[in-house]
Amino acid sequence: MKIDIPFAVTAWEQAVYDTPAEGPALARATVKKAYNGALVGEGVAELLMCGQEGYIANERVTGTLDGRTGTFVIQHGGMRVGDRTMNQFGAVVPGSGTGDLATLRGDAIINHGMLSFDYTFD
Numbered sequence: 001m002k003i004d005i006p007f008a009v010t011a012w013e014q015a016v017y018d019t020p021a022e023g024p025a026l027a028r029a030t031v032k033k034a035y036n037g038a039l040v041g042e043g044v045a046e047l048l049m050c051g052q053e054g055y056i057a058n059e060r061v062t063g064t065l066d067g068r069t070g071t072f073v074i075q076h077g078g079m080r081v082g083d084r085t086m087n088q089f090g091a092v093v094p095g096s097g098t099g100d101l102a103t104l105r106g107d108a109i110i111n112h113g114m115l116s117f118d119y120t121f122d
Contacts, residue, residue, distance in 0.1 A: 001066075005037040005115040014049075024051025031057075035115065039065045043074075054079035058093075059110075068121075070099025074108045086111075092119065 014029040026049065033043040041063015049055040056077035063069070076090030090108040097104040106119030 001120065002116075002118045003038050005035055005039045005117055006113060007033045007035045007043070007115060008113065010034050010042075024053055026050055031059075033059075035061070035063060039063055039115070039117070041065075052080070057110075065101060065104070065119075068100035068104075070097055070101030070104075072097040072101050072104050074110075076108055076110050 009031060011032040012029060014027055016025050016027045018026040029047040031045045031047060035041050041061060043059045043061040045057045045059035047055050047057040059074045060071055062071045073093040073096035074090055075093055078086040078088040081087050088109050092104055092106045103122040104119060105122060106117060109116040
């Protein structure tokens with residue numbers, strides 16, 4: 001099923017861990033989100049960022065999706081390409097689901113307050 005699920009960022013804690021003389025700084029951030037829509041719950045993501053050029057994240061989501069309750073992990077990220085647009089990617093980590101979401105599979109793109117989710121249950 002393909003759906004878009006809105007979310008709000010509820011907390012963002014970021015720290016730079018590498019500032020080279022040349023090139024982009026590297027940083028870590030913990031980001032908390034509140035999902036509201038077909039998915040109701042919260043996410044906590046740990047991001048590794050390379051300036052404004054790219055990031056990679058693991059996000060554990062806890063909530064209810066289509067009446068099913070549990071948790072799952074999304075690995076997602078993005079990297080800027082030549083024209084400055086963000087090439088994004090993401091997926092539910094197989095085997096990361098718990099409870100009623102144990103068999104959840106799918107692709108997930110996180111972009112400006114929206115989770116674009118194409119998912120299924122095995």
